[in-house]
Amino acid sequence: MPVEHLQAVPHLTTALNGPLLQLESLLLAEQTRIEAWLRGEWRKTPAPFYASVDLRNAGFKIAPVDTNLFPAGFNNLNPAFLPLCIQAMQAKIEQTCPTASNILLIAEDHTRNPFYLESLATLRDIIHKGGYRVRIGAFGADMTGPRVHRLGPGRELTIDPLSRQGDKLQAGDFVPCLIILNNDLISGVPPLLRDLDQPITPPPDLGWALRLKSEHFRHYRRVVEAFGEQLGIDPWLIKPLYRHCEGLDFLRREGEHCLARQVETLLEEIGRKYDEYGVDKQPFVVIKADAGTYGMGIMSVTDPAQVRNLNRRQRTRMSSMKGGGRVDRVILQEGVYTFETWGEAQSVAEPVVYMIDRFVVGGFYRVHTERGQQENLNAPGMHFQPLAFAESCNNPDEHRSPDAEPNRFYTYGVIARLALLAAAREMAALHTGG
Amino acid sequence: MPVEHLQAVPHLTTALNGPLLQLESLLLAEQTRIEAWLRGEWRKTPAPFYASVDLRNAGFKIAPVDTNLFPAGFNNLNPAFLPLCIQAMQAKIEQTCPTASNILLIAEDHTRNPFYLESLATLRDIIHKGGYRVRIGAFGADMTGPRVHRLGPGRELTIDPLSRQGDKLQAGDFVPCLIILNNDLISGVPPLLRDLDQPITPPPDLGWALRLKSEHFRHYRRVVEAFGEQLGIDPWLIKPLYRHCEGLDFLRREGEHCLARQVETLLEEIGRKYDEYGVDKQPFVVIKADAGTYGMGIMSVTDPAQVRNLNRRQRTRMSSMKGGGRVDRVILQEGVYTFETWGEAQSVAEPVVYMIDRFVVGGFYRVHTERGQQENLNAPGMHFQPLAFAESCNNPDEHRSPDAEPNRFYTYGVIARLALLAAAREMAALHTGG
Numbered sequence: 001m002p003v004e005h006l007q008a009v010p011h012l013t014t015a016l017n018g019p020l021l022q023l024e025s026l027l028l029a030e031q032t033r034i035e036a037w038l039r040g041e042w043r044k045t046p047a048p049f050y051a052s053v054d055l056r057n058a059g060f061k062i063a064p065v066d067t068n069l070f071p072a073g074f075n076n077l078n079p080a081f082l083p084l085c086i087q088a089m090q091a092k093i094e095q096t097c098p099t100a101s102n103i104l105l106i107a108e109d110h111t112r113n114p115f116y117l118e119s120l121a122t123l124r125d126i127i128h129k130g131g132y133r134v135r136i137g138a139f140g141a142d143m144t145g146p147r148v149h150r151l152g153p154g155r156e157l158t159i160d161p162l163s164r165q166g167d168k169l170q171a172g173d174f175v176p177c178l179i180i181l182n183n184d185l186i187s188g189v190p191p192l193l194r195d196l197d198q199p200i201t202p203p204p205d206l207g208w209a210l211r212l213k214s215e216h217f218r219h220y221r222r223v224v225e226a227f228g229e230q231l232g233i234d235p236w237l238i239k240p241l242y243r244h245c246e247g248l249d250f251l252r253r254e255g256e257h258c259l260a261r262q263v264e265t266l267l268e269e270i271g272r273k274y275d276e277y278g279v280d281k282q283p284f285v286v287i288k289a290d291a292g293t294y295g296m297g298i299m300s301v302t303d304p305a306q307v308r309n310l311n312r313r314q315r316t317r318m319s320s321m322k323g324g325g326r327v328d329r330v331i332l333q334e335g336v337y338t339f340e341t342w343g344e345a346q347s348v349a350e351p352v353v354y355m356i357d358r359f360v361v362g363g364f365y366r367v368h369t370e371r372g373q374q375e376n377l378n379a380p381g382m383h384f385q386p387l388a389f390a391e392s393c394n395n396p397d398e399h400r401s402p403d404a405e406p407n408r409f410y411t412y413g414v415i416a417r418l419a420l421l422a423a424a425r426e427m428a429a430l431h432t433g434g
Numbered sequence: 435m436p437v438e439h440l441q442a443v444p445h446l447t448t449a450l451n452g453p454l455l456q457l458e459s460l461l462l463a464e465q466t467r468i469e470a471w472l473r474g475e476w477r478k479t480p481a482p483f484y485a486s487v488d489l490r491n492a493g494f495k496i497a498p499v500d501t502n503l504f505p506a507g508f509n510n511l512n513p514a515f516l517p518l519c520i521q522a523m524q525a526k527i528e529q530t531c532p533t534a535s536n537i538l539l540i541a542e543d544h545t546r547n548p549f550y551l552e553s554l555a556t557l558r559d560i561i562h563k564g565g566y567r568v569r570i571g572a573f574g575a576d577m578t579g580p581r582v583h584r585l586g587p588g589r590e591l592t593i594d595p596l597s598r599q600g601d602k603l604q605a606g607d608f609v610p611c612l613i614i615l616n617n618d619l620i621s622g623v624p625p626l627l628r629d630l631d632q633p634i635t636p637p638p639d640l641g642w643a644l645r646l647k648s649e650h651f652r653h654y655r656r657v658v659e660a661f662g663e664q665l666g667i668d669p670w671l672i673k674p675l676y677r678h679c680e681g682l683d684f685l686r687r688e689g690e691h692c693l694a695r696q697v698e699t700l701l702e703e704i705g706r707k708y709d710e711y712g713v714d715k716q717p718f719v720v721i722k723a724d725a726g727t728y729g730m731g732i733m734s735v736t737d738p739a740q741v742r743n744l745n746r747r748q749r750t751r752m753s754s755m756k757g758g759g760r761v762d763r764v765i766l767q768e769g770v771y772t773f774e775t776w777g778e779a780q781s782v783a784e785p786v787v788y789m790i791d792r793f794v795v796g797g798f799y800r801v802h803t804e805r806g807q808q809e810n811l812n813a814p815g816m817h818f819q820p821l822a823f824a825e826s827c828n829n830p831d832e833h834r835s836p837d838a839e840p841n842r843f844y845t846y847g848v849i850a851r852l853a854l855l856a857a858a859r860e861m862a863a864l865h866t867g868g
Contacts, residue, residue, distance in 0.1 A: 083828050098473075098477060129830065399588055
């Protein structure tokens, strides 16, 4: 990674940043109250094992748009902050399984994606340097023996096939005392993982086969309402508005009408908030599958008519899911403009924040040179340049301006942890049926 | 701090580094076993709140010579690793007092030492950035109101007088829910601290008024015997031999004979180990007060005759203690050569390692231009140049040579944590009377 990438932070290319500066100032001034509030929440609802949260910074608002409980992309973090990851990992593993010593990391199925393999290798190193023996395993009928991937000079990654002896899962001859999932289980919980004697984290029922984005944002809405009330913040400044539609069949054009109506209502709702804050921009809505990491299609629309006149190709894309399922439920999310740009080319830059347990351990920007401010930069097949955060997210400096680097990163870390708290509540609700 | 100070690591100026390279290689190869062993020990005996450990690196051995449970010098740590300190502090405070929100830091008495004030300010910032309200208080009849120290442009430090309302200690009008001691209580536990309703950490009975160095090294000896047995390491390679003498009165020349005899025995013991390892150096012994941070006098001797012929001035110095007490008990510690040097002037450099809870969070070298390899660089009034560790101590790199920077720092961190474990056992013994 070029050194200059570590030295700067994207610019906000909008004059509409009054509310954000106010928000950043407030978060900075209220840091001890915020941290005390979060500590209280983690006592009630422990944080997930790890997570990454995609943020959008529009200058006039900043909000999470996706919370991944099986994060990849660890290779994009600033190597200078690996010690922070190692320390947080030690704390989290000891809390999850105090006597663990052998750890199995379950990777995505059938992956040969070099970026993902680099992320796995970084995650393996973080756990290993924390003082654990680590092996990586994967599901798949094609896994007949260990698979060795060469990553670079002297670096390799071995993925072992998984098997089961009674109640114990093993990878090759390695019997773990703790299993860490880095597989979003998009196709459901495999029989090999059921009723194991070994602890698994995050719990397999948080896999995307069962999890709904709308459920996450329902929890997120409650989190930011409570948080906003504590601090006197309009929750809209830190959340995307959303709606969802069920019983869809894009191919048969079933539910199109309902979808168009929801888009219309949501656009109006966004419009009213834009008016309130004097935002002179066109509201837009992002439509994606409610289940699954992402559908094959993600649409960004500014008019309900756009969902009524989908062509055959668009309908096919919107209806098919990663992993092969059929999309019958979508989430309509307020589109949040991305007004952070990087470099002379003013490439759009989106922050992604990483957490291990309740600790923010780093992040990076997805810098994209080809897409616009309204588009989704995490779409399938998307290429981006990672730009590691130059500083940590836990070291704000009250003597500097509210949007100085360490303070901007602190803001990111607060918003990302609010999304993490929503995920923690999702997890708790799954286990209590609440 | 000049940038070049962060870029390099002192050199070992000895050819006698065979055993150390072997030791470093072993620690690196056995990292997961070491960490698993330490985790098991921390479960049995929780680590102290924080500590700093002075190490000596002779090339042929590396050993702790002092373990401070009320550490100063936080200002000398690499600012790049403050996030690591903040995160460890958050974890430790939550474990010590989950609901804490207001924290009182008790400083040394009557201090105007600018270096100590900088350390206090750094410690305050670490706790504050962890998300707590912090105030600093101090004892002393001269403390009639808040005292404001200006530290630099825009930075100040306020020290409040302490008072008591019933079972609660307060600093000014600030009532803490947790009290952190950064005062070694050399003159005993002040009445203000007795039978408080608020938790205090580290416990006041670990203050130097009650703690004995020989007790620490008795625990340390047991720690390294167990550790050495686990890994097949001669414990001598990581511990200083020691003895102690009681019932001394330097001024009346009482106990001089016993002292000389112990020096002689210890020198012989060291000599035998030097022979065993082919170390062609003169054994020496360091004599210091067994209680207290340090006596006013610290002697380094190579011959028993040197303690029989003390002149009046030497006897006065050896008998008086910081805080005004009389030294009647000394520890005789194997002198460990310092073969780490820094810069073209080959200044002697001694590592000091910092821990918060069980986490190694950084360290620095005391670089001294005027003293020799046998002398104590932490003597009263000593000046040194701090040289912050360039890397963290938890990120070893098995692909590099065993004494590459990150691996040397990992070694320091292991040895320092063995001393920390000894301190944890001291603490546990105090509370069980064991």
